[in-house]
Amino acid sequence: MSAAQHGPGDRSALPLPPDGPGDPDGLLLRLDGIVKTFPGVRALDGVSLDVRPGEVHCLLGQNGAGKSTLIKVLSGAHRPDAGRIEWHGRPVTLPDPKAATRLGIATIYQELDLVADLSVAENVFLGHEPARFGLVGRGAMARRTREILDRLGHGDIPARRPVRRLPAAGQQIVSMARALSHDARLLVMDEPSAVLAHDEVANLFRVIRDLTGQGIAVVYISHRLDEIREIGDRVTVLKDGRTTAANLPARTVPVGDLVNRMTGRTIEYVFPPRPAGPPDAGAELLEVRGLGRAGEFADVSLTVRAGEIVGITGLVGSGRSEVLETIFGARRADAGQITMAGRALRPGSVPAAVRAGLGLAPEERKSQALLLSEPVDRNMTLATFARFASYGVTRSGRERAAAEAVAGRLGLRPPGVRRMVRTLSGGNQQKVVVGRWLLGGTRVLLLDEPTRGVDVGARAELYRAIRRLADDGVGILLVSSEVPEVLGLADRVLLMREGRVVHEGPADQLDESAVLSLVMSGSLHTVHPTTERRPA
Structure with a gap:
């Protein structure tokens, strides 16, 4: 029997059924010592996680901490190289996403995998449509979809409406309905609030509480510490592919403790020395005033001088790369002005930006630049x-x-x-x-994630090349998700949160804990100014 022929709740294809005496500790899921290696990088290095029925277990960590790899192991998209996965106390393997689905694990990614031109019902039952005599029962499919939407408190979403006509919050509910159509017992939610307005987040939390009240467990991944404290029961923190804290009480653990457990690196960053003189000694080359694009970022202002490296960092979705692309003319701004050496740039024109002396090294260099x-x-x-x-x-x-x-x-x-x-x-x-x-x-070089995909040994060499360019009078505007990189390489730093600049200042007046406090919670919990950030 193929996977598509299994109805909701059919787990006959599992190597070990989840039913039976269960885990003596009452756990739904246990990951123990999970290791996953890719060429040149150990993405997971002995990660452990346990999840109880009916709880919201939050997974926290910086960009690159291993969260995405871990949820791909959970969803069957990646096979671990070592470690043990237990479901209801019994060891299981997840060779592919179908196996995870049959087990009762559903993953809702930040980028929803819905088919825009299909209806709500067709998306909910995609791949396991109710059929009779080989024909899809569309009436039955619509009826069962309405039942699931009612269960989620969203019976007002028409089952036959094309998904493209739903707002982001509605599409997310459809993804949750799809998970429940497979009789999911564990929902993994990757940054579910990233595209939602405040009232939509409140509704999402209501739905999550309803589901956990029915015994469904949720692994909730978010960079927003306020959300974790509101919706979470327990927190596990990852850093550099390792578990640095497990099962912390989400509502009472101090924010500073979470930030501290996320900071620090096992990889050494070796940066060239900054020039001895003041960083603003050169002539102003690039000026951005009140730049904005609806739904992406707003009121961004910055300057870049000759010989200066200005860094921008923030969480995924904070608008960092969008700002860079708008300055370069690849996106057209809705508000604000960009000038090069005192002359205004034509909005949304890459040729005009290049003629003025701007260059962009994009994040995806293989597909976009080479x-x-x-x-x-x-x-x-x-x-x-x-x-x-x-x-x-x-x-x-x-x-x-x-x-x-x-x-x-x-x-x-x-x-x-x-x-x-x-x-x-x-x-x-x-x-x-x-x-x-x-x-x-x-004259001004825009660098988006310049060391992504670059091995550790080559990073220091690339950092030296970037500093040499600045020493030669080139202005550098650098976007990076790696906080140590920005603090160690840049002269000045801008921190972005949810599309706005929340802090600007000299890089040597911040440390990693202070940056994470600002970009994750919007306030400064700890500041430890230091200039000792350049290991030999």
Whole structure:
């Protein structure tokens, strides 16, 4: 029998059924010593988690702490390399998402996996439609959908309405209804409030409380500490792929304790020294005043001077990358003004931004910035092709010489510019993107997650290259989700929370705990100013 033929609650395909005497500790789920390794990184390093029926167990950690990998293990999307998973006290394996679903585990990701053109009922029963004699019973499907929506307190959502016509909160309810259609006993919710307004969050919490009252457990992942204290029962904290705290009481644990358990790294960051002079000694190059885009960010103001590195950090969804792309003209602002060297930029125009001296190294460099099957020199000259062509024919000698000069300036390894870009490491691919803009005479370089996918050894080299550019008079505006990176590399830091700048100041006046307190709870719980952030 295929997975699609199993009706809701049918667990006959499980290697070990969950029924029986159960866990003596009354646990629904136990993860013990979960390890998951990807090439070059140990994403989970002995993580443990236990969940009781009818509780909201909050999972907390910084970006990169291992939360996403852990929920993919729970959903069957990743197989752990080591460790043990128990369901009702019995060991189980989750070889694929279907196995997790049959077991009673449903995952609702931040990016909802709904089919916009299908109806609510079709989405709820997608893949396990009620059928008779091989024909889908649409009437029965709509009726059962209404029953589930009533159970969620949202019987007003029409079962036959296309999902695209529902607001974000309604679509989230549909995802929860889909989980219940599989008789889920554990709901894993990844940042469920990220796209919801305040009143919609209150309604979400009401639904969650109703579900836990029926014995359904919820693993709730959020960066918002106020939400965790309101909806959670217990908290487990991850840091660098390890469990640093387990089963803390969500409503009474001090916020400062949570922040402290999230901070600190096992990876050393080695940063070049900042210049001795004041960071605002150079001429002002970029000025942003009152920049805003509806639903993404509002009233963002900043400046970048020649030779200065300005860092922006905040949680996923805080609007960091959207600000960078709007400055570059890839998105059109609804409000505010951008000027380069005192001249206003035309909104929403990448060519105008490039002509003014702006360059962007995007977060997804492989898909958005590089031609992987072309050599280094061709990638570096993409933005300045006309300079190396005559009557439409490329002068390869001039192109190669210019690329070699920039490659040497950035310390590209190996140095040959005729190598295919796909053969380079992540750090050296990033240097190719940066080199493209240096060839064009860029005066302000926008860097979005510059060390994502870069191994630890290459990070320090990339940091030195970025500092050398600043020393040469280039202004740098850097977005990173890694707080130590921003604090160690930048001269000034802007912290963003929910689309707004909540703090701006010198990087050496903040530490990681202070940053997390500001971006996660909106207030400063601890400040430990330090300049000792540069291990040798």
